[in-house]
Amino acid sequence: MKAFAALLDRLVLTPSRNAKLALLVDYFRQTPDPARGWALAVLTGDFKIRAFRPGMIRELVMTRMDEQLFKLSYDYVGDLAETVSLVWPERPGANAIPTLDDVVERLRLMASREALQQVESWLDVLNASERWALLKMVTGGLRIGVSARLAKQALANYGSVKIDEIEDIWHGLEAPYSDLFAWLDGKGEKPSPNIEAPFRPVMLAHPLVSKQERDDPNAIDPELITAEQFAAEWKWDGIRVQAVSEGETRRLFTRTGDDISHSFPDILEDMTFQGALDGELLVRAPDGNVASFSALQKRLNRKTVSKKLLTEAPAFIRAYDILVDEEDDLRSLTFRDRRGRLEAFLQRANSDRFDVSPLVPVSEISDMEQLRNNPPHPDIEGLMLKRWDSVYEAGRPRGPWFKWKRDPFLVDAVIMYAQRGHGRRSGYYSDFTFGVWVPKDDGHELTPVGKAYFGFTDEELKLLDRFVRNNTIDRFGPVRAVTATRDEGLVVEIAFEGLQKSPRHKSGIAMRFPRFHRIRWDKPTREADTLASLEVLLTA
Known part of the structure; x- marks a missing residue:
């Protein structure tokens, strides 16, 4: 578990693709079976094990610390696994430090509540980064900048084979991939999964x-x-x-x-x-x-x-x-x-x-x-x-x-709500709900029409985060409502691929792939677009 947690830590902090590949190759080379196979399954999203609902982990940590203190901590950090890993009150010596094999093999055989008790005992003896790795394994949502394709490329580099050879057999393999590693190590034949109608890796543009x-x-x-x-x-x-x-x-x-x-x-x-x-x-x-x-x-x-x-x-x-x-x-x-x-x-x-x-x-x-x-x-x-x-x-x-x-459609909208991101963005408000104006008897009000969390640079993210902190007017759990009136607020130019009718949304419309195009620090909020202008586009 220590080696796997250290790998995840380094992958999170490594932006270079080639450097990530080098880290993965080194891990595969230095880690024995079946641990490296289980790690590979986690990285590629093929990890099949009992998953714990986030609510179960929250309930668990509430038995160890003040509820309000945890809520404040969670609100600041923004990611459940990271929060619990940082605030968990340790009880050193309560259990042996598990290996990655221990975690997988034990949890696969346990009932839900028994498995939760086992996770609790492991959290007691692991350090913060190891707790984070464990919680990400059992709750899912691992975001470290490693796609399944990148992990397979690392395998190809490790075994000096073409990635196509791995892709062609991948969907017939099962974790912990002992036969695959034996082939890549030159100690066995190439696996030949006997499956009918297999998936063939697609070509992309x-x-x-x-x-x-x-x-x-x-x-x-x-x-x-x-x-x-x-x-x-x-x-x-x-x-x-x-x-x-x-x-x-x-x-x-x-x-x-x-x-x-x-x-x-x-x-x-x-x-x-x-x-x-x-x-x-x-x-x-x-x-x-x-x-x-x-x-x-x-x-x-x-x-x-x-x-x-x-x-x-x-x-x-x-x-x-x-x-x-x-x-x-x-x-x-x-x-x-x-x-x-x-x-x-x-x-x-x-x-x-x-x-x-x-x-x-x-x-x-x-x-x-x-x-x-x-x-x-x-x-x-x-x-x-x-x-x-x-x-x-x-x-x-x-x-x-x-x-x-085709060129994206553009609309000027006003930021209404913000929420913290996850992973390396967990310290920033990076998820934004935006709205456009609808007329009312006594003037205008904003109605939400979408949510976006990308399209801005890291420097712009810091400025957006500062805007949210300086202009928060209300709180709804992890969500912050910000100043958004006809005279005050922040206009953003949103790019999107299309619109469709949606009875689930208050505005009656839903956007396809909305993202920030520009931040209009210069534009008055009253000049943002109206719902009527979007409805015209929807009709067209």
Whole structure:
């Protein structure tokens, strides 16, 4: 546990990607099985163990210290695991310091209350950083700047293999990955998981942004896109999925490999083919067109789907690519060749649950600009641009694919509420609820229309935090209400991808991917936008 806690500590404080990789490789090299396998499972989000609700941990710490003192501490720190790790009253000598193996093996066999008592005894003998690591393991929410992809890259570096080799077998492996490490150590054969309809790692795109618009020497200028080299498709606002049917097994995966088959039995029913498709999961509207993203949201994360919902929100897949056709793995073919195979494949499948993403003619760059910003359907986010000669590579290779999203919508809003962030932001107010004006008989009032927690720099975060502290007018648990009147407050320019109707929100609308675009220190609050202006945009 000590070594794992030390690793997490160093990863949190290490901003460099290469430095994080070096830390992970060293840990895998120095740590024996099965501890390094369990650590890997925690880092990749594949740690399967009894999870404790945050309320259980709060109740536990209340038995050791004054409730009000804990609430004040939690309010200041902002993160439950970090707060408990710092304030926990130790009882040294009450138990032996556990290893990572001890934690996993014991908690897997214990009932809920017994497991909670075991965690309590471990908290007594661990130091603050070790307590934090333990609590993050049992409550989830580990945020240390290490993605599953980065952890797999570290494995590839450790074993001197290509990351694609690890990605191809990953979903057939189970923690603590003894066979995987034996292979990487040169002491065993490469694991060959025997699973039908496996997930294949998806290929991702880089943003297409001109060098004039961002300070990145590797930015690709749109002027370099030509019809001879690139194909173009619409970028639909749905869920990227992979539909795999092999033998008698049919599965539907998200882009990260999560199996969502149970939520879409209508899709599985029509997967009578043998192969693997890459595409966008969408819902069909009554008029036959694509329904809004909110219609798709009704289908997500459901264990069962009613007949009524299947009828009201029928799902379908707009296919972008084909990875496997019958027994042929097509990923090494060019996009041009795969596109031809995809069209022939879906023609044979002959199902209205699957169609081919239409190609958009590549022409003058000014015409392409118009197309990306004025697409023919409101649920199109822009353009996808793919080299005709590109093979299908897992991850985000530089050069073959680009996403050229339409310019975001912008609105001037007023900050109404703020809340502390998590992780390295736990000492700052970094989550902001903002609103726009609605007329009232006696003037105007603000109504909340969204929440944003990114889009600003670290320096701007400090200024925003100072504004909240100096302008707090009320408190609601961890939330701070700030001054927000027609004459006082802070205006922020919010960028967002789209709007949709939402009866769950007081304003009646919900924003897609809101984020800070600019902080308008110079703008009077009375000049912020109105709800009517957003409703016009929603109608459009």
